Amino acid sequence: MPSVRPTSRFTLRQTVGPTSEPVQRAYFKAHSRSDIDDEDSVIDGYLAAGRSLLERQYHFQAVTATWRLRLDELTYDCDEFTGLQYISLPRGPLQAVTGVTYIDSTGATQT
Numbered sequence: 283m284p285s286v287r288p289t290s291r292f293t294l295r296q297t298v299g300p301t302s303e304p305v306q307r308a309y310f311k312a313h314s315r316s317d318i319d320d321e322d323s324v325i326d327g328y329l330a331a332g333r334s335l336l337e338r339q340y341h342f343q344a345v346t347a348t349w350r351l352r353l354d355e356l357t358y359d360c361d362e363f364t365g366l367q368y369i370s371l372p373r374g375p376l377q378a379v380t381g382v383t384y385i386d387s388t389g390a391t392q393t
Contacts, residue, residue: 291354294372298348303329343373356384 307325311317316325333344343349351371358367383393 292372293352295350295352296347297350300333300345300347302345303333304344305329305332337373341373343375346377349373 303326307322307329310325310329336342337344356369359370360367381393383391386392
C-alpha cells in the first residue's frame with residue numbers, strides 16, 4: 283500500500299533546549315591543540331551553532347531536548363511492506379512521548 287500524505291500544517295516548538303553539546307569543549311580544544319581558556323565561551327558558541335545547523339539541515343536531534351508538536355489534523359502514513367499506520371514526526375530520533383492530546387469529533391479534548 284503506497285503512502286499517501288495529504289498536506290497538513292504543523293507547528294514544532296522546542297520547550298526545553300539541550301543541556302550539553304555532542305562534542306565537548308575539552309575534546310575540541312585537544313583536537314585543535316588549544317590550551318588557553320581565554321576563548322572558551324567562543325568555542326562553546328561555535329559548538330552550539332554547529333550542532334544547531336546540522337539539526338536544522340538534516341531534521342534530527344543530536345542531543346536530548348523537549349519539543350511540542352501541534353498538528354492541524356491527524357494524518358497517518360502507511361508502511362508499504364507491513365501495512366502498519368504511523369504518524370510521521372518532523373524530527374528524530376524520539377526518546378519518549380509524554381502525552382497526546384486531541385480534539386475528538388464532538389469537539390471535546392481527549393488525552
